Amino acid sequence: MSDNAFLLEMRAITKTFPGVNALDDVNLAVRAAEIHAVVGENGAGKSTLMKVLSGVYPAGSYTGEIRFDGETRRFRGIADSEALGIIIIHQELALVPLLSIAENIFLGNETARRGIIDWGEAWRRTGELLAKVGLKQRPTTLVTDLGVGQQQLVEIAKALSKKVRLLILDEPTASLNESDSDALLALLLELKAQGIASILISHKLGEIAKVADSITVLRDGGTVETLDCRAAPISEDRIIRGMVGRDMAHRYPERSPRIGERVLEVSNWRVHHAQHADREQIKGVDLHVCRGEIVGIAGLMGAGRTEFAMSVFGRSYGQRISGTVRMHGREVDVSTIRKAIDHGIAYVTEDRKGAGLVLEEDIRTNISLANLEAVSDAMVIDEGREYQVANDYRRALRIRCADVYQQVVNLSGGNQQKVVLSKWLFAHPELLILDEPTRGIDVGAKYEIYTIVDRLASEGKGILMISSEMPELLGMCDRIYVMNEGRFVAEFPAAQASQERIMRAIVNAGGGGHGQ
Structure with a gap:
């Protein structure tokens, strides 16, 4: 294939940090109007390579060559790459919480006439962009009032507001549920039909198999191979073998649960919205977790899963909270985080970088x-x-x-x-709440996390797991609650649970209720 068939070529890219060789002679070639996936375990060099491409790491800080449109390019910063239509959406969202959606989308790229911002035009264009990414919010809505998944869609809308020719998405669906992820993948296919190329970094290999034309596999900072998906479908197992250098016969550890007495009981739990006290978000739910048991909570984004978990953990979300929490049959006071911890409850947040760690x-x-x-x-x-x-x-x-x-x-x-x-x-802790415990983690590291969780359960801990990945819940949990609009609408033992039954419970929820 001739050189000019490629929109982008990255040749022999090498990038070092003190004591670390992050990229070692990496090659990547992307055709015009194709979806090109870049996969690899955490630490393989994916995000570093994209930061080199976008100018976050400027020319001179790495060795190798970047060619775009057949010409050698030396980007001194993001502005240089964006001027050519290379737009990157980082895994860490770059939005201003106290500005509106419209203000965020056009920040630095304002719709102005004679130096005065045309808000009518900004709102109109924002409305079009939000419709395109499937976000049903007003342009004037503050970003701080959006969930993580909704903020991700704002980032994508912001990228589409520019004259993009190559869109780089670093884990774009990590915070999205299945339906929203499908909508985003459909959007990428639509952009491809319009002649826009995309580089997709994702740990969700099923999504990659659906939409990618090519897949470049990185391992330990080097290029392993590039797979052509147009010639024949590429299986997830084949991708995994390239990523980790071995076959993974089992995605989840074999469980032999020894379930004991109840550790946690939550009864008639009600929580009102953190900002809008008149809006009830959690509507009188009951839940229990036993020793040695892994219990899942399934549901679509906005169902109230995280709000429920945070409210139980020291009322760290919501107001006008009522109901009872019992540990080992005894009612306990969890009105503060310190009290919740003292009573043996721990909460692993879905936002490890923003709320789980001091980076x-x-x-x-x-x-x-x-x-x-x-x-x-x-x-x-x-x-x-x-x-x-x-x-x-x-x-x-x-x-x-x-x-x-x-x-x-x-x-x-x-x-x-x-x-x-x-x-x-x-x-x-005696009860560990895991909120999206493997979000943004590669398949090899996921298995290690699953093994740790399984070991904790075998030691007698009660585990409550929230996940947007239904295969994860089905593979790990002994029992699954299904949440919809602030209520538990179904509860399945592992032997009776399936993706179809869970989705049917959500769709048929109607006014709510609890049952099979």
């Missing part, structure tokens, strides 16, 4: 945060004891790092998640 601090400091008393004497931290605790968890959870003094911002997503888990395990 600029080291592993050692993050792990001890939820139980500082255990590493302190007379309110003074014993650094030796803190180091020992962190090192023990590093070994037990196989956190890949130079040492426990490494900043967590420099860890891969899977290793960051292990640090969050370590933090809460050090608090010695």
Whole structure:
């Protein structure tokens, strides 16, 4: 194939950081109007390669050549790449929470006439863009009032507002439920039909198999292979073999549950919206979790799963909260996070970077945060004891790092998640709430997380798992609640659960209720 058949070529890209060779002689070639997936385990170099391409890492900070439209390019920053129509949407959202959707979309690219912003035009264009990405919100809605998944759609709308020729999406569906993910993939196919190329980075291999024309596999900072999906369908197992260098016969550990007495009981739990006190979000739900049991909560985005979990964990979400929480049959006060922790409840947030970790601090400091008393004497931290605790968890959870003094911002997503888990395990909980525990994590690291969760259950912990990936719930859970519009509308033992039955329960929920 001739050179001019490619819209983009990245040749022999090498990028180093102190002590780390992040990219080693990487090659990537993208045709015009194709969807090109880039896959690999966390730490394989995917995001680093895209930051080189977009100018986040400017020319001179790496070696190798970037060719776009047949010409060699040297991007000094994002403005240079955007001027050519290369638009990147990072995994970490870059929105201003207290500005409206319209203001965020056109920030730095304002719709102005004679130096005065034309708000009517901005709102009109925003409405068109929101319709295109399937977000049913007003242009004047503040970003802070949107969920993580909705904010991701705003980022995509912002990218589409520019004259994009190559759209780079780094884990665009990580925060989206299945229906919203399908809508986004359909949008990428529509953009492809309009002549727009896309680079899609995703750990959701099923999505990649649906839409990708080509797949480039990275491993340990190098290019392993590029697969042509147009010649023949590429299976998920084939992609995994390239990513991890081996076959994975089982995606989930074999479970032999030993379920004991009830650890947690939540009765008639009601929660009103954090900003709008007249809006009831959680509507009188009942739930229980037993020792050694992994219980799942399935539901579409906006069903109230995270709001429920956070409200139980020290009322960290909502207002006008009522109902009872019992641990081992005894009613307990969970009105603050400290009280919830003291009663043996821990919550692993879906937003590990924003709410689960102090990114600029080291592993050692993050792990001890939820139980500082255990590493302190007379309110003074014993650094030796803190180091020992962190090192023990590093070994037990196989956190890949130079040492426990490494900043967590420099860890891969899977290793960051292990640090969050370590933090809460050090608090010695009896009930562990996991909210999207494998979001943004590659298939190899997912299995490690699943193994840790299975081990905790086997040790007698009660596990409550929230996930937007139904195969994950079906593969891990002993029992699954189905939530819709703030109510549990069905409950299935593992043997009776299926994606079809769960979706049917959601669709048929109507006015709510509880049953099979």
